[in-house]
Amino acid sequence: MENSFKAALKAGRPQIGLWLGLSSSYSAELLAGAGFDWLLIDGEHAPNNVQTVLTQLQAIAPYPSQPVVRPSWNDPVQIKQLLDVGTQTLLVPMVQNADEAREAVRATRYPPAGIRGVGSALARASRWNRIPDYL
Structure with a gap:
């Protein structure tokens, strides 16, 4: 699934939020x-x-605004849950060094690159396994 917010940032287009x-x-x-x-x-x-x-992601979904989610902490379990409910963009707080940044990224990746668990049939992010090649 394309992330128009990230695409706009890559293209250097200013984003107002x-x-x-x-x-x-x-x-x-x-x-x-x-x-x-x-x-x-x-x-x-x-x-x-x-x-x-989740309820806010559902409310925003029909509109062109792109949701960004800021977890309460740099917590791998919470990050994985937020991704499973459909979050595409995270702003992870309290990242103090490169090791913490790497751990936050690992929480967003499936093995072998990360620690994210596979439960896509149960996850909104994969449209309950309806997105081909989600994994």
């Missing part, structure tokens, strides 16, 4: 239609968890 801190799918949907290129669902400083992130 907004931080979502209300933990509300209603406000996420409202803002998704407001013309922003990206919306960041903040899990570090807002009362979000995997379930509230």
Whole structure:
């Protein structure tokens, strides 16, 4: 699946976005239609968890705004769960050095390059195994 936010950044196109801190799918949907290129669902400083992130991803999905998710911490388990519910872009907080950055990346990759588990038949990210060659 193409990520238009990452493609725009690679192409050097400026992107205008907004931080979502209300933990509300209603406000996420409202803002998704407001013309922003990206919306960041903040899990570090807002009362979000995997379930509230999921509802906001679902609310944003029909709109052109691209969701970015900020986990509460550089935690491999949480990163893997956020990816499984359909997150395509992460802004991982509290990365203090190259080793921590490598570990965050490993949480996003399947073996042998990473530690992400295979449960694609159960995951929204793979459309419950409907995306050919997801793995």
